[in-house]
Amino acid sequence: xxxxxxxxxxxxxxxxxxxxxxxxxxxxxxxxxxxxxxxxxxxxxxxxxxxxxxxxxxxxxxxxxxxxxxxxxxxxxxxxxxxxxxxxxxxxxxxxxxxxxxxxxxxxxxxxxxxxxxxxxxxxxxxxxxxxxxxxxxxxxxxxxxxxxxxxxxxxxxxxxxxxxxxxxxxxxxxxxxxxxxxxxxxxxxxxxxxxxxxxxxxxxxxxxxxxxxxxxxxxxxxxxxxxxxxxxxxxxxxxxxxxxxxxxxxxxxxxxxxxxxxxxxxxxxxxxxxxxxxxxxxxxxxxxxxxxxxxxxxxxxxxxxxxxxxxxxxxxxxxxxxxxxxxxxxxxxxxxxxxxxxxxxxxxxxxxxxxxxxxxxxxxxxxxxxxxxxxxxxxxxxxxxxxxxxxxxxxxxxxxxxxxxxxxxxxxxxxxxxxxxxxxxxxxxxxxxxxxxxxxxxxxxxxxxxxxxxxxxxxxxxxxxxxxxxxxxxxxxxxxxxxxxxxxxxxxxx
Numbered sequence: 001x002x003x004x005x006x007x008x009x010x011x012x013x014x015x016x017x018x019x020x021x022x023x024x025x026x027x028x029x030x031x032x033x034x035x036x037x038x039x040x041x042x043x044x045x046x047x048x049x050x051x052x053x054x055x056x057x058x059x060x061x062x063x064x065x066x067x068x069x070x071x072x073x074x075x076x077x078x079x080x081x082x083x084x085x086x087x088x089x090x091x092x093x094x095x096x097x098x099x100x101x102x103x104x105x106x107x108x109x110x111x112x113x114x115x116x117x118x119x120x121x122x123x124x125x126x127x128x129x130x131x132x133x134x135x136x137x138x139x140x141x142x143x144x145x146x147x148x149x150x151x152x153x154x155x156x157x158x159x160x161x162x163x164x165x166x167x168x169x170x171x172x173x174x175x176x177x178x179x180x181x182x183x184x185x186x187x188x189x190x191x192x193x194x195x196x197x198x199x200x201x202x203x204x205x206x207x208x209x210x211x212x213x214x215x216x217x218x219x220x221x222x223x224x225x226x227x228x229x230x231x232x233x234x235x236x237x238x239x240x241x242x243x244x245x246x247x248x249x250x251x252x253x254x255x256x257x258x259x260x261x262x263x264x265x266x267x268x269x270x271x272x273x274x275x276x277x278x279x280x281x282x283x284x285x286x287x288x289x290x291x292x293x294x295x296x297x298x299x300x301x302x303x304x305x306x307x308x309x310x311x312x313x314x315x316x317x318x319x320x321x322x323x324x325x326x327x328x329x330x331x332x333x334x335x336x337x338x339x340x341x342x343x344x345x346x347x348x349x350x351x352x353x354x355x356x357x358x359x360x361x362x363x364x365x366x367x368x369x370x371x372x373x374x375x376x377x378x379x380x381x382x383x384x385x386x387x388x389x390x391x392x393x394x395x396x397x398x399x400x401x402x403x404x405x406x407x408x409x410x411x412x413x414x415x416x417x418x419x420x421x422x423x424x425x426x427x428x429x430x431x432x433x434x435x436x437x438x439x440x441x442x443x444x445x446x447x448x449x450x451x452x453x454x455x456x457x458x459x460x461x462x463x464x465x466x467x468x469x470x471x472x473x474x475x476x477x478x479x480x481x482x483x484x485x486x487x488x489x490x491x492x493x494x495x
Contacts, residue, residue: 028166030340032184033272040181042250042267046116047185049246051128054104056239058097058136061231062089064371066143068227068296069220074147075297081218082144086207088220089140092228097136104129115247120182127186131193138196141203147296150206157202165195231371234380241387245394246270249406255399265403269353272346276336277353277360280325284318284361291365295372304430307373311429314365315422319438320473322361323445327465329354330449335458349403356411358445363418370421373428382420386413437478444472 033041066089073081104111105126112122145154169191177183246266253262291314298307329336333354334347370379390413397405426432448469452461473479 028169031170032188033341040179040184040267041271042264043116043118043121043181044185044188045267045270046246046250047121047124047128048188049242050111050115050125051189053236053239053242054100054128054132055135056235057232058093058100058132059139059232059235060092060096060136061228061233061235062093062096062136063139063143064231065089065224065228066140067147068143068371068374069223070144070147071294071296081220082148084217084220085224086140086144088224089143090137092224093136093140094133096232097133101129101132104132117251118182121185124182124185124189127193128189131189131196134193134200135196138200138203141200141207144207145203153206154203157199157206160202161195161199164198165191167191168194230377230380234383237380238383238387241391245391248391248394249398252395252398253402253406256402268343268346269349269403269406272337272341272343273349273353276340276346276350277329277357280321280329281361281364284321284364291368291372295369296374307429308431311369311425311431312433314369315362315433316437318362318365319358319441320479322358323441324466324469325361326354326357327445327449327452327469328462329357331452331461331465332458352407353410356414358442359411359415359418363414363421366418366421366425370425370428373425375424375428378424379421382417382424385420386417389413389416440476440478441473444469444476444478447472 032044066086069085069089070082073079073085108122108125108129109119111125113119142154145151169187172187172190173184177187249266250262253265256262291310295307295310298304298310330351333351334344337347337350338344340346367379390409393409393412394406397409401408448465451468452465455461455464470479
């Protein structure tokens with residue numbers, strides 16, 4: 001097996017790959033928007049919401065379960081058991097995903113007509129159903145390669161997958177779909193499905209080339225179900241409610257007196273604003289991807305000191321990083337969206353949602369660490385509560401306040417989910433966080449934004465804000481010599 005890299009270098013590798021893929025994905029979203037318009041993007045988001053619900057149901061928590069169980073066996077020094085872990089995960093995934101795929105194909109006419117409100121997307125839903133099992137099995141293999149620290153291999157395959165996805169999608173769009181939104185949906189799904197087939201084949205062959213050692217069977221079914229089922233319930237419920245939200249938003253928004261084109265307004269926020277909003281989070285997603293197996297290994301090995309160290313550092317990094325991009329996206333929202341989408345409305349919405357970046361980015365890291373410490377059932381409870389609140393808020397607020405009600409619901413539910421997850425993480429890891437660094441970081445962010453707004457020029461503001469922000473962090477002693485020494489140690493550590 002290839003030599004493994006420390007978590008810092010793996011995080012850097014995943015960061016680079018995630019940034020590249022996120023940049024390509026966002027650019028491709030801009031391309032699609034130019035071809036089918038905001039209303040077409042809104043229709044695509046509705047189709048993908050239905051597909052995402054089916055994909056989540058078919059995945060049934062298996063990706064994280066595969067990662068967690070593999071990391072546990074490796075942490076306990078039993079790599080020979082990984083073959084049985086993967087076999088059980090494959091059997092579980094095939095059973096669930098084929099059931100979901102069959103149901104999705106059968107329900108396609110009903111979903112297209114009654115849920116989405118456009119019968120022309122029935123073929124797109126049926127096509128999505130064909131690729132559900134493949135994507136779910138990909139989740140098993142991605143979970144294994146992440147837990148086994150095969151990050152370089154995984155990164156190369158993911159890049160190849162993205163390239164193939166774009167090539168197939170653009171080819172079908174140019175040769176067949178044109179500007180037809182329904183055909184554009186099929187083109188996107190076909191490109192994604194074919195690239196997933198390539199990924200599954202490549203990762204399976206690479207696993208077989210490792211020539212895994214044979215080991216006698218050992219009981220894994222109970223552990224698999226205890227890990228996967230809570231995750232499946234949480235993911236299914238969250239995705240089901242999210243899909244209900246997405247399908248409900250245009251209809252309830254149409255009741256708002258100021259609504260002109262509800263589907264276009266929905267497409268602007270979900271198809272234009274959110275990709276830009278979460279683009280910088282690719283760095284944190286790379287770290288979150290590694291924290292689940294790393295904390296699972298530490299937990300299995302009883303390494304409480306390292307668990308505490310990783311938890312503190314990761315929370316601190318997420319807070320500083322989130323506040324940095326909160327300021328940058330707030331200052332650059334309108335010129336950035338005007339350049340990308342040629343619409344000022346997207347910039348107005350991005351400036352509003354940019355204020356939530358610290359919560360969203362910290363929540364991504366907190367959620368990963370909570371799962372890495374085996375707190376899946378707690379995540380289920382929090383997701384049920386906040387998702388139910390979201391549906392209730394949207395149903396009540398959209399007709400009266402329009403997209404302002406959507407923002408309020410998004411803010412309240414994500415904040416509550418983050419606070420509940422953070423509380424569980426701190427209890428499980430047996431650590432505390434200081435209020436002073438949080439307040440001073442927020443102060444540095446607000447002061448930096450106010451100073452840069454006086455400058456006027458967006459380009460100058462974007463250049464000056466990081467300098468002002470980090471200077472204030474040093475002056476307020478949020479960042480000190482200890483942090484610089486920690487960073488130096490990461491960079492200079494031996495592989």
